[in-house]
Amino acid sequence: MFRKAVFLKSVGDVSQLTSHYDKEIAVVGKSNVGKSSFINFLTGNGKLAKVGKEPGKTRLINYFGIDDNAFVLVDLPGYGFARVSDAEKQKWGVLIEQYLQQSSGLKHVFVLLDARREPSEDDKQMLHYLYFYAIPFTVIGTKCDKLTKNELREAKNKLATGIGIGVDNIYLCSSVSKTGKAEIVKRIEEMI
Template identity: 45%
Template sequence: MRIKQSEFEISAVKREQYPVDGLPEVAFVGRSNVGKSSIINALANRRHLAKVSQTPGKTRLINFFMINEGEFHLVDLPGYGYAKVSKTEQASWGKTIEMYLTDREELKRVILLVDSRHKPTKDDLIMHDWVKHFDIEAIVVATKSDKLSNNELRKSEKIIKDTMGLTKDDKFYFFSSLNKKGKDELINYLFEGLVEEENEIE
C-alpha cells in the first residue's frame, strides 16, 4: 500500500464532531513524548501533518487526517501519562480517548506506541487492556529504535512483549521516525486491507 496523499481534516473532542463519512479509521495512541506526531508524519511523508507540541501533554484533541483522498482516516489520539498536568486534566484526556474507543464502528485498528528504550509503563498496560476490552485490533510499535543496537533491540523486544503479555499472535514492530528504516513495510503492516475490508462490509 502507498500513502500518496494526506491532509488534516478536523479536530474533535465530542462525538458529534467526528467525521460522518463512514471511512475506516486507524488510530495512534501512546504516552506524551513517545514520538506519536513524528511517526505519523514519517508514514504520511509530510513533515508537518501532525503538529509536534513543544509542551508534552498539552493537546487533548482527537485529530483526524484524510488519507489518499477518501480511502481511510488516520486518527491521532491525545498523549497520556504526562506527570506535570493535573489529575483532573489527565482524567479528562482519558474520557476523551475512552469515548472515541467506545462503539466507534469506523475504528478498525489501534496502533499503540511504546518507547523502545524503556519498559512499558502502567499507563501503557492500561491502554493495551482498554483496546483489547473494546475488541479492537491492536498493533504495538516501539519507537525510537535508532537509539538502540541490534543486541539492545532484541532485549527490548523481550522486555516489551513480556511486560505487555504479548504472544506470537500479537503484532509488534520497531520503527524510527529519524531513519525511517522499513517505512514501506510498516505502512503495509499497519494499513493493508483496510479499504478491501470496508468494501467487503458494504
C-alpha cells in the same frame, strides 16, 4: 506508499464525537512517545501533525485523511503526562475512551511504546482496554534510532514479555532514521 495526506478536523470534546469516517486507524500512546512524528513519517509529510515541543499539550483528537480518505489516521491525545492537572487528565481519558467506543469506523489501533522503556501502567491499561473491547491493535516500538541492533532485539523481547504478546506482533520504527515504514504500510494495506 501513500500519496496524499490532508488534515481533516480536530475534536476537543466528547460532544463533538458525532461524525465518523469509514476506515479509521487510531494512534495511541503516552505523551511524547512519538505519535505525531509517526503520522508524519508514515505519510511522508513532515508538517502534517504538530510534533510536540510542549509534551502533553495535544488536547485534541486530530483526523488526517490519507489518499482521498482511503483511510483516516487519528492522532489521539497522549496519556500519562505528569504535568497536567487531574481534571485535565480525566477529560483526556474520557475523550480517548469515548472515541474508542463511539467510532463506528475504527478498524485498528496502533499502540506506540518507547522501545527503550518498560511499558507503563497507562500503557498496560490501554492494552487491557483494547483486549477487553476486542479492538484489533498492533504494538509499535518507537525511537529505535536510539538503540543498537542487539539492544533492539532485547528491547523487542522485553516489550513482548512486559505486555504478554508475541515478538512477531511488535513492529519497530524510527521517524528519525526512517526505518520500519515498509512493514507498517504493508500492515495497513492488509487491514483496509
